[in-house]
Amino acid sequence: MLNSLAITKKLIQTKYPSFEYTVFNDTPVTPLSKPVSECKLSLVTTGGLQLT
DSSP states (O other), rough: OHHHHHHHHHHHHHHTTTTOOOOOOOOOOOOOOOOOSOOOOOOOOOOOOOOO
């Protein structure tokens, strides 16, 4: 996984040298306090990156 991240980072720096990006190495997790069946759920996504 880290190798693919390094490759992606190098590609971005090569094609878009002034592009500023952030890498998150860990994801914050909050445990549920009740069963999933009693929760309201929302899905949030981000846009993809395609080098052309």
